[in-house]
Amino acid sequence: MKNNTQQKLDALARKFSQISADDVDVYGNGDAPNGKYYRTYNQREALAAVPEAKTNRIINRICDELNIDYKIGNTWRINQVYLNQIKHYLNKERNKEAPIISxxxxxxxxxxxxxxxxxxxxATILATGMVSQASRMYKVLLIDLDPQKTASSQLVPNISKKDISIGDLMIHQGTNAEFNDKLKLAIKETNFPNLNVITAADRDRQYDIFVKEQEIAADKKGENYSCYKDLERVIKAVENDYDLILIDTPPHFTASNMSAHFVADNIVMPVKPSELDWDSAGMYMSFLSRTYDVFQYLGHEGYKNIKLLISAQSPNSNAESRLAHKLRMAAGMEHCFVTSIPRSDAILATAEQRCTIFDMSVSEFSGTKTSLRKAQESANALINEFELMINE
Ligand SMILES: Nc1ncnc2c1ncn2[C@@H]1O[C@H](COP(=O)(O)OP(=O)(O)O)[C@@H](O)[C@H]1O
Ligand SMILES: [Mg+2]
Structure with missing residues (x-):
């Protein structure tokens, strides 16, 4: 019996490829290098972001001194680039910036x-939060190890298939000079001057095949090949240029995911407080305890932090607060963030526009302003806690 399945599927495929092509038009025309618009701040928001500036008069004076034009018609507004310049200026005045050498x-x-x-x-909330909300100026690199490339398309919506991905870097077999050239091209700028991204690509799924080939080739020659070194090479090449490297990972065992565990010195585990996720957290812990032996053998020096983060918790659900409590008790204080991320419409609404809750100020948000404000407030608490963690 024919029922036009082929035609229906063809039509669906066409429709959906059009939707993603439209996306690039919508999000690819902004003033920032990733095709987005820089976040902008009105005067009140700018003062909240740079509390050291204290008053309207002081922030205006600093703007004048730095040649920042804050008048758009009759309104006061500056973008993220200028806000960073102000932060930078005040930090210099107070000698608050860490010396680059260390x-x-x-x-x-x-x-x-x-x-x-x-x-x-x-991952994307931490990345954009640490470069816009933190008490210090951090330089952050996010590496997207998930070939589904959700983080990449959110932070760098204008990537194309031709761009060099993290997978391309991991399989690089040419000279070091060629590697460094590729790396430079792979590091993408965003709408936050202090946030860079190395994106993922669909073809990165083939990395596992590459690893198998390398293992066989090494075996034939009586040599050793450890895939962990492929990602480690990327990390070593950039670790002095950043304060923080965040790695977003795929949801299953892959060679690159294992490598992420090897190069990391901190693990953050988001868990939604529902029964099913409870099981997956348990499974993940037993995976970690089993594989760590291997990492240690290969020279891993130990994780500074292994922390659960309760994510997307419904503010009104008793069952979810019970489960969150159960998770916290099981993990213990040392292994759980005090702050959790509430389930929030603003997170969904901004994601729909390929943004995080920190890509825009409340004054620019077209959705429910209270919802964005609340989401930003709780994420700010997380940023504080996270900052303390990495500075310990
Ligand atoms: N705090 C939250 N509030 C509302 N929606 C959320 C929240 N956290 C995640 N989501 C949504 O849940 C879905 C899965 O989240 P995602 O971060 O992509 O998970 P993963 O990367 O682990 O697969 C996405 O649609 C995301 O927008
Ligand atoms: Mg993901």
Whole structure:
């Protein structure tokens, strides 16, 4: 019996490819290098972001001194680039910036072997939050190890298939000079001057095949090949340029996910407080305890932090607060963030526009303003806690 399935599927495929092509038009025309618009701040928001500036008069004076034009018609508004310049200026005045020489990035991987747990949301909120809300000026690199590339398309909506991905870097076999050239091209700028991204690509799924080939080739020659070194090479090449490297990971065992565990010195595990996720957290812990033996053998120096982060918790659900409590008790204080990320419409609404809750100020948000304000407030508490963690 024919029922036009082929035609229906063709039509669906066409429709959906058009939707994603439209996306690029909508999000690819902004003034920032990633095709987005820079976040802008009205005077009140700017003062909240740079409390050291204290008063309207002082912030205006600093703007004048730095040649920042804050008048758009009759309204006061500056963008993220100018806001960073003001922060920079005040930090210099107060000698608050860490000397570059001592910089070695903390490497934090966001992982749990389950899809939909909130890994990517947490990774992108931490990335954009640490470059816009933190008390200091951090330089942050996010590496997207998930070939589904959700984080990449959110932070760098204008990537194309031709762009060099993290997978391309990991399989690089040419000279070091060629590697460094590729790396430079792979590091993408965003609408936050202090946030860079190395994106993922669909073809990165083939990395596992590459690893198998390398293993066989090494075996034939009586040599050793450890895939962990492929990602480690990328990290070593950039660790002095950043304060923080965040790694978003796929939801299953892959060679690159294992490598993320090897290069990281901190693990953040987002868990949604529902029964099913409870099981996946348990499974992930036993995976970690089993594989760590191997990492230690290969020279891993130990994780500074392994922390659960309760994500997408419904503010009104008693069952979810019970489960969150159960998770916290099981993990213990040392292994759980005090702050959790509430389930929030603003997180969904901004994601729909390929943004995080920190890509825009409340005054620019077209959705429910209270919802964005609340989401930003609780994420700010997380940023504080996270900052303390990496500076310990
Ligand atoms: N705090 C939250 N509030 C509302 N929606 C959320 C929240 N965290 C995640 N989500 C949504 O849940 C889905 C899965 O989240 P995601 O971060 O992509 O998970 P993962 O990367 O672990 O697969 C996405 O649609 C995301 O927008
Ligand atoms: Mg994800």
């Amino acid at each position: 910089r070695i990035a903390s490497v934090v991987m966001i992982g749990i072997l389950k899809g939909g747990a909130g890994k990517t949301s947490v």
